[in-house]
Amino acid sequence: MAAVWQQVLAVDARYNAYRTSNFPQFRTQYIRRRSQLLRENAKGGFDPLLRRQYLKLRSQLLAQRYGPLSEQSSFRAYSNSIRSSRTTLDRMEDFDDDLRAQGARGHRRSVSRGSYQLQAQMNRATYEDKSPGSVVPTSVAEASRAMAGDTTLSENYAFAGMCHIFDQHVDKEVPKVQFANDDKNRLACCSLDGTVSIFQLVPTPPAVLRVLRGHSRGVTDFAWSISNDVIVTTSLDATMRIWATEDGKCIREIPDPDCSEVLCCTFQPMNNNLTVVGNSRQNVHVMNISTGKKVKGGSSKLTGHVLSLSFDSPGRILWAGDDRGSIFSFIFDMATGKLTKAKRLVVSEGSSITSISARSWISREARDPSLLVNACVNKLLLYRVVDNEGTLQLKRTFEIQQNSSPVHSIFCPLMSFRQGACVVTGSEDMCVYFFDVERATKAIVNKLQGHSAAVLDVSFNCDESLLASSDARGMVIIWRREQK
Template identity: 25%
Template sequence: MVKLIHTLADHGDDVNCCAFSFSLLATCSLDKTIRLYSLRDFTELPHSPLKFHTYAVHCCCFSPSGHILASCSTDGTTVLWNTENGQMLAVMEQPSGSPVRVCQFSPDSTCLASGAADGTVVLWNAQSYKLYRCGSVKDGSLAACAFSPNGSFFVTGSSCGDLTVWDDKMRCLHSEKAHDLGITCCDFSSQPVSDGEQGLQFFRLASCGQDCQVKIWIVSFTHILGFELKYKSTLSGHCAPVLACAFSHDGQMLVSGSVDKSVIVYDTNTENILHTLTQHTRYVTTCAFAPNTLLLATGSMDKTVNIWQFDLETLCQARRTEHQLKQFTEDWSEEDVSTWLCAQDLKDLVGIFKMNNIDGKELLNLTKESLADDLKIDGYSYEKEAMENWISKKKRTSPMTNLVLPSAVLTPNRTLKMAINRWLETHQK
């Protein structure tokens, strides 16, 4: 379904960011350079690499038309480049002089946002190259930035773990603690999520952080109802800090890259893992989908950028299979669910599920909260020996919540076991 078709190894140090236009791929690095490649054959353009920055280049992004490339650096500048000839168009200095960590164009190309290590965020006029507005977050440095698809607001993520939402006048609309150990990246899906009842459009936002998590949020903003950000779910798979995330151009896939050296591709509808790519030999720092083809670029501290191609026919078949499987599960009776539990070596839970009349439809809707609140399953993970010792001393309360445990059934956490085994495999080589 996905295959590695090319590896770029021209940078002399860690690759920090990669970005696509309709015809080009841009990469930037700790080696102070930006490199441009043609998507036809992945050859480097004659005017590449682009050199100006005096320190590491942290981020690069194309304008929606692809004619302008922005890059930002530890040297405190954000530079605009003409992609056709590599000429510099403007050098914009962060007012505070602080290292610039992230930059992003608005969907209509009128503005460019730049976020710095001191927490300042600047909106630049992308035509006049003049400062338009300036603001700052309460704490931490800025590490992430993403504009909503309609351009009415943008989101920044900080090293303190806060997601902050700004409107196009740089007014702070909302701030929320999203990741305990700091945010590393965020991205909007370009495809809206429709709400049939009110006829409004909502957008998916993905964020990732040092807490090893990828989170999905639902975001809406109208001048009548105001702004709303709702947590939706957390995607599993990584066992180390997640440094990058990005949606595909059609919104059907989400990719993430991690310190565990892996790249995970998710189906955004089912939130299931489609692929786990493990070709990088060091931390995966960046990932990006092309805007018009099924290409994925991943960059790493191993100094390389890998280009991946998806098989559309196989991808569609996988999505059909997922849909069919979900429909099949929805038709399960309570007895079918009990049979499935026994097959998963979870027969101790059969009684609890039967008591609560869990059929296939209910099974698909179970969440961690419903397991804890409705089925009274603790939901936390402990060492088996320690928990058995706890119960043997006639302690019938949860070690985490101190609430009474109605059942002493212990359920194996196979997902955690798999994550630990995978971590051991990658760190014992």
């Protein structure tokens, strides 16, 4: 039931920008009220089929009222709708918790004042904590615990074992594996054999949908577009390619501006027409994938080979890591695509920064923007983002084995509503580790064994029922979460 009403809220959020354009406060209040009503109705145990019919009719009515949003013109709207349907819901519920807490002390607020304070709270939320130093929900997060089933981290990250193994890239490193956006059953991986595979896990048995062929050397990284209709790949052959996922055809081949090996890429979250790439000439470039040209002012130089890239959720800050141990932050100009270098952090001189991941878990009380970093120092590093220039402050470290391999890690995106939050990483000891970021000791929540080489990347599907991991010998393993 929760999945259906979240989809309804996503549809409403997608069209919210068109409602009463002169009264943005009303749009905020409207989504808040819709969230409350949908949440309450979901508790009534209505027929799921009836709710899906409602979702379909609701979509048709909104399209009739405001006009259909074409796929090409709505990249940004679609991205905002997915984000709004979750983060807006979280912040609205958090505000309701505050109201109830203050109401218990005899305080009352008018609707207009409440709306104003809600807007102010949302504007501050990007760089604020509810409880200083914490990155997880507070003890009063009753709605959070209810949505997560009021279960512990260990229970939610108990995986029953291997669901499937893909081995068509055997003996060639698979540096990246990733599920499609908001998708349970479709994922892709790239390989140093020069290809990218797209898999479908349902219906069983899982199968390879298509293989993207065209690069003459190994594929180092790839990224799904927000709508999953396009994949961008980077390669040691000094090119990036744009692929249509529907038929696997190469839409465009774009040479690297410096004619050097392209090592990493990421889409601009608010404008999927722009992709940022990093290369072995120490340069970061913002590329327009429609024209195949780099954006004016969208280039900058690091101190070494650019190995990792990550935007924050609003797409305003870009972090880049290199093989000399430095992480740079850049301010991204939404209007022009220009990059402005802001801060530099030396994690460990000469130690490669192989993975950067901005916080993507959904926890309304976690006002602390965070960055998860893999560096070749045998530790997984969790940083706090302390200002709007991307300055980093070390919060926690977790012991793993990583001395030379390009290991990656991720935040658990969905289930971190309870007391505690989880991150997952690969490791050179051939294991996948789950860490609770709040435990002072014995932080390992789970440990998956099954790979025969260093685990290089991990990826959750949208509801965290499946986890994919890839290793240095070309194996991709799908793990299924144990159902309680």
